[in-house]
Amino acid sequence: MIWVDGTLLPRRRARIDPTDRGFTLGDGLFETLAAENGKPLHVADHLARLSRGADELGIPMPFEAGEIAAAMAELMKANELTQGLAALRVTLSRGVGARGLLPPESPSPTLVIAAAHRVAAPETLSAALVEIRRNEGSPLSRLKSLNYLDNVLAQQAAVRAGAEEALMLNNKGRVVGFARGNIFALIGDGLMTPPLADGVLDGITRHRLIRLAGRLGLNMAEHSLDLADLDRARGLLVTNSLLGAVPLARLDRRALSVPPALAQLVSLHRRDEMSEAGH
Amino acid sequence: MIWVDGTLLPRRRARIDPTDRGFTLGDGLFETLAAENGKPLHVADHLARLSRGADELGIPMPFEAGEIAAAMAELMKANELTQGLAALRVTLSRGVGARGLLPPESPSPTLVIAAAHRVAAPETLSAALVEIRRNEGSPLSRLKSLNYLDNVLAQQAAVRAGAEEALMLNNKGRVVGFARGNIFALIGDGLMTPPLADGVLDGITRHRLIRLAGRLGLNMAEHSLDLADLDRARGLLVTNSLLGAVPLARLDRRALSVPPALAQLVSLHRRDEMSEAGH
Numbered sequence: 440m441i442w443v444d445g446t447l448l449p450r451r452r453a454r455i456d457p458t459d460r461g462f463t464l465g466d467g468l469f470e471t472l473a474a475e476n477g478k479p480l481h482v483a484d485h486l487a488r489l490s491r492g493a494d495e496l497g498i499p500m501p502f503e504a505g506e507i508a509a510a511m512a513e514l515m516k517a518n519e520l521t522q523g524l525a526a527l528r529v530t531l532s533r534g535v536g537a538r539g540l541l542p543p544e545s546p547s548p549t550l551v552i553a554a555a556h557r558v559a560a561p562e563t564l565s566a567a568l569v570e571i572r573r574n575e576g577s578p579l580s581r582l583k584s585l586n587y588l589d590n591v592l593a594q595q596a597a598v599r600a601g602a603e604e605a606l607m608l609n610n611k612g613r614v615v616g617f618a619r620g621n622i623f624a625l626i627g628d629g630l631m632t633p634p635l636a637d638g639v640l641d642g643i644t645r646h647r648l649i650r651l652a653g654r655l656g657l658n659m660a661e662h663s664l665d666l667a668d669l670d671r672a673r674g675l676l677v678t679n680s681l682l683g684a685v686p687l688a689r690l691d692r693r694a695l696s697v698p699p700a701l702a703q704l705v706s707l708h709r710r711d712e713m714s715e716a717g718h
Numbered sequence: 719m720i721w722v723d724g725t726l727l728p729r730r731r732a733r734i735d736p737t738d739r740g741f742t743l744g745d746g747l748f749e750t751l752a753a754e755n756g757k758p759l760h761v762a763d764h765l766a767r768l769s770r771g772a773d774e775l776g777i778p779m780p781f782e783a784g785e786i787a788a789a790m791a792e793l794m795k796a797n798e799l800t801q802g803l804a805a806l807r808v809t810l811s812r813g814v815g816a817r818g819l820l821p822p823e824s825p826s827p828t829l830v831i832a833a834a835h836r837v838a839a840p841e842t843l844s845a846a847l848v849e850i851r852r853n854e855g856s857p858l859s860r861l862k863s864l865n866y867l868d869n870v871l872a873q874q875a876a877v878r879a880g881a882e883e884a885l886m887l888n889n890k891g892r893v894v895g896f897a898r899g900n901i902f903a904l905i906g907d908g909l910m911t912p913p914l915a916d917g918v919l920d921g922i923t924r925h926r927l928i929r930l931a932g933r934l935g936l937n938m939a940e941h942s943l944d945l946a947d948l949d950r951a952r953g954l955l956v957t958n959s960l961l962g963a964v965p966l967a968r969l970d971r972r973a974l975s976v977p978p979a980l981a982q983l984v985s986l987h988r989r990d991e992m993s994e995a996g997h
Contacts, residue, residue, distance in 0.1 A: 441736055441737070443736055450735065450736070450737065451735075453735070453736045454733040454734070454736075455733070455734040455735070455736050455738070455741050456729065456730075456732070456734070457720055457722055457729070457732045457733075457734050457809075457830045457832070458720070458729065458832065459734070459741065461741050462734050462738065462740050462741045462809070462811070462830075462864070463748070463807075463809060463864070463866075464864065464866040464867060464869075464870055465744030465864050465865045465866055465867045466866075466867050466870055469742070496867075496871075497874075526817055528742075528817065530736075530741070530742060532741070537834070538805055538807065538832075538834045538836075540866070540869055540870045540873040540874075540897060540898055541870075541873060541874065541877065542870065542874075551736045551741075553736070553737065553817075555816070555817045557817075570855075571855065571856050571857070572853065572854075572855025572856060573853075573855075574851065574852075574853035574855070574856070574868070574889070575851075575889060576849075576850065576851025576852075576853070576887075576888070576889045577850050577851060577853070577868050577871075578850070578871070579867055579868060579871075584867055585741070585742070585743065585744050585867070586744045586865035586866075586867045586868070587742075587743040587744055587745070587819070587865075588743060588744045588745050588775075588858055588863055588864070588865045589853070589856050589858060589865070590743075590819055591743055591745055591819045591820075591821065592775075592856075592857070592858075594819040594820055595776075595819075595820065595821075598820065609855070609889075610853070610854060610855045610888075610889035610890070611889070618819060619819055
C-alpha cells in the first residue's frame with residue numbers, strides 16, 4: 440500500500456500524472472526516515488527540513504505536519520510494519536505542469552508516502568572515492584531534491600569498486616560526503632565535518648551528531664576537508680537517517696580502525712536513537 | 719492524449735507508478751523535438767542521442783526508433799497537431815525500483831511521449847547571468863537527464879531579472895550556456911562555443927550549427943569562454959531544438975547587435991530547418 444495525496448491505496452492502483460514535474464524535471468524534494476515498531480524517528484526534524492526546502496523552491500506544502508505524521512502511522516499499519524524496523528519515504532513534487540521549465544503560477548503539489556522493511560545497520564562500512572563531483576555551485580547540493588541521479592551513478596561506481604559507500608568531492612576537490620550520507624573525520628583530537636557551503640546535504644543525523652559530539656566534550660568543528668585531511672584521519676563515520684552513524688572500516692585500499700572517541704560517539708548516538716524510539 | 723509505454727490514452731487516465739525511479743530519483747533522460755505540419759525535425763539525431771545517453775546510464779531502450787517515430791505521428795494526429803508548429807517530448811525513465819539508490823538488475827523502463835502546440839521563435843532574445851552553476855564534474859551536465867531542477871531555478875532567476883534566458887557558468891567560472899540552450903559567441907572573426915568538457919549539454923542544434931558555420935566558411939572553434947570573452951563578443955546566439963538559433967539583443971545591461979556573420983548563420987540554419995520540414 441502507498442499513500443498518494445491523501446489516499447491510501449494499493450501501489451498498482453496509485454497514479455502519478457505523466458506530466459508531473461517531479462517525473463519530467465525532478466522538480467521536488469524527499470525525506471527518508473527510519474521507523475521502529477511503528478514510530479518514525481525525528482519526524483518533526485524531517486518535516487521541518489522538507490518544509491524549509493519547499494519554501495526555498497516555492498512549492499506550497501499540501502498537507503500539515505500532523506496529517507503527514509498520521510498518514511505515516513496509517514501506512515505502516517496497512518503494510519504490517521508496526522513491529523521491527525522500517526523505512527519511510529516522503530516525496531513532494533511541484534505537481535502537474537505545462538511544457539517548459541517555468542512552474543505554473545499556482546502549483547498543485549503531489550505528496551507521496553511509501554514504507555518498506557529495512558534491516559539493521561552494519562557495524563562498519565567500506566567506501567571508495569568516485570569520480571563524479573557534487574555541485575557546490577547549486578543550492579540543490581544542500582537539499583534532498585529529486586535530482587538524485589548523480590548519487591545513483593556514484594553509488595553504482597562504488598559498488599563496482601567493491602565498496603558500499605561512494606565518497607564524493609566537489610569541483611574544488613573538497614570532500615563533500617557520501618552518495619547516501621554525510622561524513623565525520625577524527626583528525627588528531629578534533630572531529631570535523633565539511634560545512635554546507637562545500638555542497639553538503641543538510642543532514643538531520645549530521646545535525647544530531649554535531650550536538651552529541653559537543654555533549655561528549657569532543658573538539659567538534661565544521662571545516663573544509665581535502666583528501667590529504669582524510670589520509671591523516673584516525674577514523675571516519677558515515678551518517679544518515681537510516682544507518683545512523685557507522686564507522687568506516689576501509690576507504691579504498693586503506694584499512695581504518697575505530698578510535699575510542701568515535702566508538703563513544705556512535706554508542707551515544709545509538710542510545711539517543713533508542714530513547715527516541717521509546718526503549 | 720499522451721503516449722505511455724505503447725498505449726495512446728487521455729492524459730487523465732495515463733499513469734506513472736509512484737515508485738518509478740524517474741519520479742523518485744530523476745533516473746532517466748528526455749528529448750525535446752520541434753515538429754512542423756506533423757513532421758518531427760531531426761528525429762533520428764534525437765533518438766540516437768537518447769539511445770547513447772541510455773547506454774551511458776545502463777537503461778535498456780524499451781522501443782525501437784521506428785516504433786517511437788510511429789508513436790509521435792499517431793500522437794500528433796490524436797492531438798490535432800498535424801498543421802503548424804508543435805513540440806514533442808520523449809521521456810525515458812529506468813522504471814519502477816525498490817527503495818534505495820541502486821537500480822534493479824533488470825530494469826523495466828518507462829517511455830512517455832507528449833505533444834503540445836508551440837509558437838514560432840522570436841527574432842531576438844534577452845539573457846541574464848544567474849548564480850547557479852552547472853556541474854562540470856558530472857556526466858549529467860552533458861546529458862538531457864531528468865535532473866533539470868537547476869535549470870528550472872536558473873530560468874526562474876532570469877525571469878525575475880527581467881530576461882528570457884539564463885546564462886550559466888560552471889564552478890570554474892567558465893561559460894556553459896543557457897538554462898535551455900547552448901551558446902555561440904562571435905569574437906573578432908571567430909565563432910566559438912564551449913567544449914562539452916566544460917559541462918555543456920551535447921545539443922543537437924549545437925552540432926548542426928557547428929557544421930553550418932563550416933559551410934559558411936566561418937572560423938569556428940570549440941573553445942572555453944569566460945565572462946571577459948563574452949564582453950568582447952560582437953554577437954551571441956542561443957540555440958536549442960525548439961528555438962533554432964536566435965541572436966541575443968541584450969545580456970544583462972548590455973545591448974547587443976547582430977553582426978552580418980551571425981545573421982547569415984541564423985538564416986542558413988532557418989533554411990536548413992525549412993528543408994528538413996519539407997518546404
